[in-house]
Structures are given as structure tokens and as C-alpha cells.
Amino acid sequence: MPALIVERSCLDGEIRVPPSKSYTHRALIASTLSEGESVISNPLISDDTLATLEACEIFGASIDKLEKGFAVRGVPYPKAPETVIDCRASASTMRFLLPIAALVKGVSVFTGDRSLRMRPMGVALDALAQLGSKAYSAKGEGYPPVLVLGEGCLSGGTISIRGDLSSQFISHRRWRGGISVSR
Numbered sequence: 001m002p003a004l005i006v007e008r009s010c011l012d013g014e015i016r017v018p019p020s021k022s023y024t025h026r027a028l029i030a031s032t033l034s035e036g037e038s039v040i041s042n043p044l045i046s047d048d049t050l051a052t053l054e055a056c057e058i059f060g061a062s063i064d065k066l067e068k069g070f071a072v073r074g075v076p077y078p079k080a081p082e083t084v085i086d087c088r089a090s091a092s093t094m095r096f097l098l099p100i101a102a103l104v105k106g107v108s109v110f111t112g113d114r115s116l117r118m119r120p121m122g123v124a125l126d127a128l129a130q131l132g133s134k135a136y137s138a139k140g141e142g143y144p145p146v147l148v149l150g151e152g153c154l155s156g157g158t159i160s161i162r163g164d165l166s167s168q169f170i171s172h173r174r175w176r177g178g179i180s181v182s183r
Contacts (some may be wrong), residue, residue: 018154019044025052025092029100031072034060041069046166048090053111055085055097059104080106080150087112087144091119094144098124101148119144123161130159 024043029052031038042127043049057063060077066070078100085101087093087110098121101108111117116129123143128135132155138145 014160016042021046021049022092024049025096027051028056028063028070028072029096031070032056032074032078033076033100034072034074036074037077038072038074039066039069040072043069047088048092050094051086051088051090051093055087058083058085059100071097077152078104080103080104081108084109084111084145086114089113089115091116093119094119095124098128098135098146098148099133099154102128102135102150102154103129104150104154104166105152108148108150108151109145110148117144119143125159127159128154131155131157 019042021044023043024040025048027038027043028049031040042073042129052153053063056072058081060075062073081101081104085097085108087097089112091112094116098110101110105164117174120142121137121144125137125142125146128148134146136170137143138147
């Protein structure tokens, strides 16, 4: 039987992690609320993340498409929307942006396609109420369309929120995945 000789070697190269829809939503929103310009590299481009991008622009961010990402000029104080925010089919867009709407002075109206209008938003509405915000389901059933009557601030504090319906109500603290945001 012939002998097999394995020689020492080194592994070298680059691995690209696929971009994350979840982190792209978060990067767009965090950049929207930041002063100056942020560059989001390697975002996931999808109908859902484009809904978030458009909503961030409605709140006042200026977003330019780059070859492999976005340049976002944020606004530390979002402006009141001049139009209805169409979240399309993206529950993440709506759930992540409802608290942002509470930061503006004015009314924000969120809607989406038929499938989104069957997704529960009551947990988010209850959480906002615990922080002193006025947010309502248009039909009073906890489903979109949703109206947020922003007063320019949230009172802050401790809230109790269910996480068993969707992890989207409780955003992650750690950033992992294939996108990066630089300032």
C-alpha cells in the first residue's frame, strides 16, 4: 500500500457572507437616524428592504445608490411624512419604523399590501402606548393600516413586550452578517 504524505500548508482567501435582509433594514434605519453620511456596503436588495429605504426617505433621509451599497445622509430628527408609508409586504419595515414615527411631530400612516394588512401589529402598538405614544390600528383590531400621532419624543422607560409572535418586535443588539455600515 502506497504511503500518503500530507505537507503543511496555509489556507488563504476571502469568503463573502451573503447579505442579510434583517441587517439591511436595521442599517438603513440606524443610518437614517444618524448625523452625517453613512455607507452601507453589501446590503440585500429586495422588495422588503426597498420598502424600508423608501420609508427612510419619507422620514427625511437622503439615500444614494452606490455600486455595491447605499450612501445615507441621515437626519437625527425625522420629519413628519407628507404621504402614507407603503410598507408593501414587509412587516419588518412597519414594525421597525413605528417607533420612529413616534419621534416626529405629526401623523404617520402606515399601510401595505393585503398580506401585510393581515399581520398583527398590536404588540408594537402596546409597546408604544407603554412609552406614552399614541399609535392605533385604523380598524381598532391591531392590524394595519396603523396611525401614529407623533409628539416629537418618546418618554422612555421600561416596557414589557411579547416576543413569541415575532422576533421583529425585539430587535437584535448584535450585528452579524454580510453587510457593514461605515461612518
